[in-house]
Amino acid sequence: MRALERAELQEKFPTKEALTTEIINLEAILNLPKSTEAFMSDIHGEFDAFDHILRNASGNIVIKIQDLFSGQMTPQRQKVFAFLIYYPADRIKIVQQHLTDPDDLRQWYLDTFRHLLEMLRYCATKYTRSKVRKALDPKFVYITEELLYGDFSTEDKKKYYAQITDDLIALHTADDFIIALCHTIQRLVVDHLHVVGDIYDRGPAPDKIMDRLMRHHSVDLQWGNHDILWLGAAAGSQLCIANLLRICARYNNLAIVEDAYGINLRHLSLLAEKYYQDNPGFAPKIIRADRQPNPAELSQLTKIHQAIAIIQFKLEGQAIDRRPEFKMQARKLLDKISPDRQTITLGGHTYPLIHGCFQTVDAKDPYALLPEEQDVIDQLTRAFVNSEKLHRHMDFFMAHGSMYLAYNGNLLIHGCVPVTPAGEMEGLALDGHLYKGKVLFDMLEENLRESYATPSQGDDLSTDLLWYLWTGPESPLFGKRAMTTFERYFIADQATHEEVPNSYYTLRHQPEFIEHILTEFGLNPTNGRVINGHTPVKKGQSPILADGKMLIIDGGFARAYQPTTGIGGYTLLYNSYGLQLVTLQPFTTRAQAIADLTDIVTTKRIVEQARARQTVAETDVGRRLRDEVQTLLSLLQEKSGGSEPSA
């Protein structure tokens, strides 16, 4: 939101009275408590867990219920009430099944209206009436406002309100009204959401996450390396398409591509069937008991996985030759394979190859695609570029996303800021110009937008830079020297699998280093913080580094990473009282959560407590509003001067 210009304000508030009213209005907003921001990252397709966190407002709803109803409701009642707010439609059904006596049900409605309105009133105290109105279901704005702000003290008024609630029940709109109130409460408790990257890959339903985000009232997104693959696919990058299909095959998620995005994989499947056999090295990572493939599906997946991996390695070799400035020559590996395809020689070491599937690789021209492979990837590219639903999601990602975000003094970046071991910014040289620090981010974002706008160009620099963002040595979203995908598939020696992180990851423990980064991005080094996702915080490690100036919020929504992190994820909350890190337990299933009332919030750690309660005036929005107040005041002065009768 930008501050309105003088001319716009002049037009909007033409009279002295209008100017005065607006000044009073803005001053009042500036004094309200700062609203709550929530931060999440690395959701990796886990829609149900993500959706639960949105519904329980990162654990904030139970806290508000405790504040409000302790002493009036038992802890069990509070829990039942909390789950009504999270999953109103499902919980109403359960209540209706249990309360078979109409009078009991009627009493339940009356109690529930009262409790929900009390809760809504409590959650709304931070906001102006106009903002609360916007959060109400348009169908129920009038009734809700009557009940919310009404005066119940006189007998007549009491009767009037009783009539409204009776009518709601009699006219069969009580359920809809309850559902609407619950959604408004969910919405008011967390005012703004930041997703610090990696919505896509590994889990089964990133498309549902995108649909949900598109309905969210206020969100910004920072792109993660996995998201780039999908943006790149929509932008016509064959490198991104091959990588994302390989990951989908590896995690048994091809349904996302076929069913959610309507992309036909038949040609790829036929190619895979023709050239590949069973191969344990390419069996999918089965991580969900509820989605076990049958033997035929397993065999098909394994073959597709090999076919697309080989296409990926060939395309990558071509890109490395096309872009020497990317300095990725060491990632060309197909030409290091022995003629008998049994070993590979890397850095003077010869390793036996395991799980080899190089039957389409011509030793004389290892990076050339077979004509059939070329046809398949061309057909897939057309399908990705033309998928309407993918474009809808990616358009949203472009409109609300960025490489980094500076927001209320904090810097949000998925991966890192590439630096040397001495902590100096390093980066990528293109055409003799070295891009580093903030300039590197800006250059990459500009190219991404350019490539997205021109999907018919598939191997120009801006499209190749999308792949660089996924895996390049100076990519802020990848943050490692090299991605050892080939070695992980084909070499047993684990030493070759290592992926060396950028020095940023050791330096970010030091407050001075974080101050240096904040300064680079134009933020206040004294009270700003850097917020990262991308690297799962392992058991025993802390997500809070550099005296609280560096926060890592990748806690493992991705099931494959939960054994490493030992938890189910984090959300960070920033409200008027300060910053809190919320630890989440692994989520099981939506059905189980609703039936057993299992919430997943475990602990809250205070990262920083505000000395005094923070107000809107101290936020970015507040600064813009203050500018507006100044302009309005000067307009008012002008008007008063001009309107004074001359002596």
Ligand SMILES: O=P(O)(O)OC[C@H]1O[C@](O)(COP(=O)(O)O)[C@@H](O)[C@@H]1O
């Ligand atoms: O666990 P998998 O599927 O083998 O993925 C490992 C790969 O994922 C990466 O960690 C990138 O994904 P993240 O952004 O989730 O870390 C690569 O560096 C690594 O090679």
Ligand SMILES: [Mn+2]
């Ligand atoms: Mn990541």
